[in-house]
Amino acid sequence: MPIDDDMFEKLRVELRRGSLVLAVLGALREERYGYTLRQSLEDAGLLIDEGALYPLLRRLESQGLLISEWREEAKRTKRFYRLSLAGTDTLAALLHEWNDISESILRLNQKDK
Amino acid sequence: MDLIDRYLAAIARRLPAAKADDIVAEIRDDLLTRQEVREDALGRPLTRDEVSALIKDMGHPFVVASRYRPQQYLIGPDAFPFFVATLRIVAIFLALVFAVTAASSVVFGHADIAHAVGRAMSNLLNSAMLGFGTVAAIFYALERTGFPAEHLAKWRPQDLPEVKDKQPNAWGSAFEVAVGVYFILWWCGVVPFPAYYSNVKGLVLTPDPIWTALWWPVLALMVARLVYNVVQWLRPRWKMVQAAFAVGTAAGGLALLGVIFQAGHWMTASGTLPADQLADINQGVNIGIHWAIIACGAIWVWQCLQELWRLATSRPGGAGVRAAS
DSSP, rough: OOHHHHHHHHHHHHHHHHHHHHHHHTTTTTOEEEEHHHHHHHHHTTTOOTTHHHHHHHHHTTSEEEEEEEEEETTTEEEEEEEEEHHHHHHHHHHHHHHHHHHHHHHHHHHHH | OHHHHEEEHHHHTOOOHHHHHHHHHHHHHHHHHHHHHHHHHHTTTTOOHHHHHHHOOOOHHHHHHHSSSSOOOSOOOOTHHHHHOOOOOOHHHEEEEEEEHHHHHHHHSOOOOOHHHHHHHHHHHHHHHHHHHHHHHHHHHHHHTTTHHHHHHHGOOOOOOOOTTTOOOOOHHHHHHHHHHHHHHTTTTSSSSOGGGGTTTEEEEEOOHHHHHHHHHHHHHHHHHHHEEEEHHOOTOOOHHHHHHHHHHHHHHHHHHHHHHOOOOOOOEEEOOOHHHHHHHHHHHHHHHHHHHHHHHHHHHHHHHHHHHHHHOOTTTTHHHHOOO
């Protein structure tokens, strides 16, 4: 049966949505502002909806995982984000979880081969 | 800048005032940075259409602004099944109330079928919209005060109906509730009801004083039966509660019937009809009521015995035991 493109796209978006927080937290081990953060994600092959990034950053900040400050750079004030201490711990825990899931999925799929 | 300013203003209008400036400043910086990067790559200023496309990539102002709000739905996915189940109950109840009202209007000659159906449909539509809005508002409020998280944490598989239990007929139970509500309204004089004899010219049937004397006990019994029917419909697992209501209302009903029966005469026919005709009607009506009281008593005794049997044979430790205690 041929794969339905729309259905595949929905599944792909669903799969990526869960991993986006991990990617953002990982990228913000180094301080960045919105535009450079999106660039780094895109360079790593992770596209993010233009309008979704900033609300996500706000949510993570309100959860205490990020800290931010307004600073001037290239003649404009920009909001810079980086991981907080709690964010660093959470990222480590999430990465551990991610690796466990990845290994489980690989094991399950290897059985089928 | 004009398009960007308009776009940002449209977003700002839909943001909480305390955060709007901060959020908009960040989006402005992002748009201007992207514009500069693009202009550097092209070696020229962007055209108005190109700026427009750049803005469009960010998303519709409504959508962008909504992403900064904590909750983006009226009824959430956890509460939705409970919302739909409640709507279903309300819909069944309303449909039956208006069906019974329309049918009684036709049967007792207060309206022809077309008028009765038309009025019932119109009332049903209005009531359904009001009911939908009310239920939605209640669920909206409930969800923001912790429902259904607490309910989902507390529910127990033991409280689910047993597979062998006779599943209640929702329509049957709802019908009883609708009829019960209608009778209470009639007893309180809110709605007119069975008065086919009023179409007979020269005949007036007057209830005897026994009915006035027992007005409150009869109302109390009707309300108790209504509660019993509601429990049967919505909480079929509460067997102890049902049994208590069935036995209680049957006992109370039998006592009332006993008092009513002892009166020996319940309606008086009067009017301008010939005296012998009035006497016949008087006798016929009272004989009818006499046998109706006996039939009613027999039915209640039978129902009471049935409930006692259910109570005796139901498994111990059910939800009903806790609910009744």
